[in-house]
Amino acid sequence: MKQLNKNLNINGLNYVFKVELTINQLMDYLGFNKNVIVIDYNGFILDKTLWAKINLKNKDRLEILSIAGGG
DSSP, X not given: OOOOOEEEEETTEEEEEOSOOXXXXXXXXXXXXXXXXXXXXXXXXXXXXXXXXXXXXXTEEEEEEEOOOOO
């Protein structure tokens, strides 16, 4: 069976991937500190409990936002 490439947009940049990944696995692969980020998935802010449950699909859009502290 032929494996299809999937296109993913992360922070406005296009990426192509072939493996099945959850959002949680992608954050591990990219090396993000998951304690200080928020993810916008196709226009919706995701609760962190969903990151391990959502498999990325072709044409998904992710915005990875860092939480900044200050005073």
